[in-house]
Amino acid sequence: MAVYFGIIYGVIIISIVAIILLFNYVFKQSKGTAEMQSISNAIREGAMAFLKRQYKTIAVIAVAALVVIVAAVFYGHFRENPSVSYALGFAVRTGIAFITGAVCSALSGFIGMYMSINSNVRSAEGARSGLNRALQIAFRGGAVTGLAVTTLSLLGVATLFLIYGGASGSEDAIKNAPSLIVGFGFGASLVALFAQLGGGIYTKAADVGADLVGKVEAGIPEDDPRNPAVVADLVGDNVGDCAGRGADLFESTAAENIGAMILGVALYPVFGIGGILFPLVARALGILASIVGILFVKVKDENKDPMKALNKGYFITAAVMAVAFIFNVRLMLNPVSGSNVVVNNWWLYGCALIGILLGIMFVYITNYYTSYSCRPVKEIARSCETGAATNIITGVSMGMESAALPVICISVAIFCAYHFGVLAFAGGVAASAAGLYGTAIATMGMLATCTFVLAMDAFGPITDNAGGIIEMSGAPDEVRVTTDKLDACGNTTKALTKGYEVGSAALATFLLFSAYIDQVKIIDPKFNGVVDIGKPSVFIAALLGAMIVLLFSSTAIRAVGRAAQYVIMEVRRQFKAIPGIMEGKNKPDYANCVDIVTKGALHEMVIPGVIVVAVPILVGLLLGREAAAGYMMVCTITGVVMALFLNNGGGAWDNAKKFIELGNYGGKNSEAHKASVVGDTVGDPFKDTAGPSLHVLIKLTSTIMLVFVSIFFLA
Secondary structure (H helix, E strand, O other): OHHHHHHHHHHHHHHHHHHHHHHHHHHOOOOOOHHHHHHHHHHHHHHHHHHHHHHHHHHHHHHHHHHHHHHHHHHHHHHHOOOHHHHHHHHHHHHHHHHHHHHHHHHHHHHHHHHHHHHHHHHHHHOOOOHHHHHHHHHHHHHHHHHHHHHHHHHHHHHHHHHHHHOOOOHHHHHHHHHHOHHHHHHHHHHHHHHHHHHHHHHHHHHHHHHHHHHHHHOOOOOOOOOOOHHHHHHHHHHHHHHHHHHHHHHHHHHHHHHHHHHHHHOHHHHOHHHHHHHHHHHHHHHHHHHHHHHOOOOOOOOOOHHHHHHHHHHHHHHHHHHHHHHHHHHHOOOOOOOOOOEOHHHHHHHHHHHHHHHHHHHHHHHHHHOOOOHHHHHHHHHHHHOHHHHHHHHHHHHHHOOHHHHHHHHHHHHHHHHHHHHOEOOOOOHHHHHHHHHHHHHHHHHHHHHHHHHHHHHHHHHHHHHHHHHHOOOOHHHHHHHHHHHHHHHHHHHHHHHHHHHHHHHHHHHHHHHHHHHHHHHOOOOOOOOOOOOHHHHHHHHHHHHHHHHHHHHHHHHHHHHHHHHHHHHHHHHHHOOOOOOOOOOOOHHHHHHHHHHHHHHHHHHHHHHHHHHHHHHHHHHOHHHHHHHHHHHHHHHHHHHHHHHHHHHHHHHHHHHHHOOHHHOOOOHHHHHHHHHHHHHHHHHHHHHHHHHHHHHHHHHHHHHHHHHOOOO
């Protein structure tokens, strides 16, 4: 065990050193002209003001949730064993884990946003020196976020495991420890939901408002300093794509580690503590592999597509992990002394490769459906020639089509990983336990590159902001060409990351569903693990699980529409009330727009978030444990398909607009361009609000069920 924790904490130290070096590199770069710094400061002030107010709102919700969790866990365990000290011990440890997860998730969001708002102006200034300098600054700023988030997740889960019995040497304490830290995943998920939802509403309300009044009504370019909403739009890139996504991926890695550890408990007689700690060591090796990949991201030719440099780093990371998993599997997944089970490690290694390949497949599929060099986006762009209506119809149909291949890939991966897991054991282990552990290893394989993927995701808003700063500061056209290349690359990386997150969410919730079934079996030995969809209570819960995905998506998208109306009215008011804006004689009141959209986003995020948390608890209480499993299963399936549709459809609309802006089908200010702006406006809340929030909803539902499982025996 000491060797495993030596690897884990050793990698954490290496990662901290890498973070410090990358941080110093970014902050040593020039911040450019006084005008550029003024714009950057306005973005920073707006982003920090929003995050401060958002976290206050989330803190109130988290405290209320903490009270409910502690009371529920105490009640559930007191029913199992009428001892106050016994029940209180479980309740207190779950509560501490919940608060720790919530704080770490919030910190992850803050780190993501802090790096973005300080890297944007430096990347913009770097663009004056060339593409490679700007790329290096933006990506290394994103890399700090990627490393910090995954390292923080690893540190939190590993430390709680040690504190909650992992270091005791007692078999019972070691086997119980993963279940005690489920609260960590719930706390992370709760904060991530509201951070992603609130940030998503903010960024798209500002974006939609700025586009509709600026581009369509006033006919001015994107990021034009005459638009009162332009700073709010740039702020939104940070609070949605950085703060929200940082919290999102933190909860992803935490929840998936915990789910895999719980499944590892079932194989404790075979692998001992190695089967439980395998996910944490795999995550540590993934951080090392990502550091290697980060070092290879650079361009030598200023005319080269920067996406090729990022792809090179990603594939190097994946290749390093493919090799690292050989040692990981052979070191940790060997039968312990006294076990009569024969294990073929190569089948388990095959499970890890399946996960790595699934991640690569998602990158390619998402790129195909969202890149303007491929058929779907070109077809959407062509449909704009006949107006906004045909653009919407084509975009919706492409979004629906885009769900097919990813679902097939997920299905094949789960099927193969499950059966590889079964084949790895020559008897002595239940096929279900062996197969499920195979899927857990596949999940670790897919998440092996998550540090690098998060770095690519954080790179997107940094380059978007850099382009806006260059535009607003009146920099030469050749500099804008450089930032446009990086901005287009950033749009692609954000789309790829969302596809990757959906795939990892699907695998993770399969693990969490299996972990839930195992927990029910432990609490109630009479439960045979079968979820009968033919029972009225289970069927009703399954219907509710599908419904909640659509209801949540509806409320999130509608929230963007309502918040955007505040922005539109304010921009129109300023155009009328402040003379000389359009002539460039007077500056708009950027701060007022930022304040309006902040209030609107925070107000609109509460109801969708509360619905997502309350409904699964009510289903479990009113319909019972088996029905809760049905709810979880169908909510996951519907959520994955809906998220793919929303993410890819929205991304395709966005790049169809950019394809036209490159001079195709009439170029900027043509009728086709105006139609594409409408499509992009519809797609914005799809891909940046509802879609990413569904990733969190899927995993939050599973962690809620795991935390509250002890009281779902009333029906």
